[in-house]
Amino acid sequence: MTDTTSTDTPTFSDFGLHPSILQAVAATGYTTPTPIQSQAIPVVIDGRDVMGAAQTGTGKTAAFTLPILHRLMASANTSASPARHPVRALILTPTRELADQVADNVAKYRQGTPLRSAVVFGGVDIGPQRDALRRGCEVLIATPGRLLDHVEQRNVNLGQVGILVLDEADRMLDMGFLPDLERIVRLLPAKRQTLLFSATFSSEIRKLARASLNTPVEIEVAARNATADTVSQIAYPLSGDDKRAAVVHLVKSRGLNQVIVFSNTKIGTSRLARQLERDGVKAESIHGDKSQLDRMKALEAFKAGELEVLVATDVAARGLDVAGVPCVINYDLPYNAEDYVHRIGRTGRAGAKGEAIALFAPDEERFLLDIEKLIKAKIPRGSLSLPPRSRFSDRTRGSMPSSRKPVDDFFYRPYVPSASASQKGGEPSGKAASSATGKRSVGVLLGGGR
């Protein structure tokens, strides 16, 4: 399926894109299309449906945005009346952040054109979105729930949508959006162009594709579920407090900035960010229980380089495009091996080098084995030399400095139902004693092999 046999280096001007769009592309500094762009752009310009498997970070957003804008320009509505700006292209994404980010891209590439775009998603005031919809836009980017809200309020009519994009379709299905998607699709003209992008082609995705696509062209760049070869991977066996110490150590000893640390739970994510702050690491957290404003603030601060660490749930695992993330740390291993691939896809983007570090407790090793099976590669095991544990940085229960307020203590004590109280005490196993160097060699006792 992969076709990279072209002899000359292609350029964006080879596609015959509208001059205004080409100019916007030139302004971004990109000159050479990525493989998925080379494959998708001509096909989309031709009006064909597309079933695309592409890792994020491959330039997927521009791969559909550029030809869509081109098609809209080719049949541009020259009327100046706002009422003559019906939605003609609809782009659906699973998360609010992703919708926002795709909208930024669309806004950038439509600069020199008369086309308008708008973005709608939940968690923020609906008023400004309603105003934007009523002013009119040719391109609408949305998460499904809020879009249906607008439909019910008659803020938007989808009867003129000629192009539908389902971005991260597998994720939308995972999140239970299928009924919403079906409702939305029923509101669209049957005669339309549909582009479906998905990390995997599961049977559910194929079913959705059969229902919504018309003889699609299948495009697949890079092997499915393969991790970008620009990302180096390593796994450190660590548990409990040593995981946090390792994050602090990695960030501080290497002067890292803009590291994404993934945790499996919203509570764990908040707690870890707080603890890292206490350890002198500039950290913020992002997860679905935070207000949309806080989520956007955290992401903005992270993008602006103001944070050393962004601690995130899988809300940030897919699609988010932040330039220059040098390193992704899996503080918990994800339950689904596929999520690992998405998480580490936040680094090593656009050909840059990246590093993916997994911290795994003994009971998480089975997840690591699942991941290795999925990516068909072994992730090398390493061991970290952590600085000696200072009395004052030791958060282990019972050794809290007396200056600590009792209320803080609460956050560090895992909740243990009284019926089964008592067994979780003691130090994690697998921790080596201090060596003569004063470094604690951690994890080696856990071994690395199978």
Add this chain to the structure above:
DNA sequence: AAAAAAT
């Protein structure tokens, strides 16, 4: 077992 998404 957990996260996300309309309110």
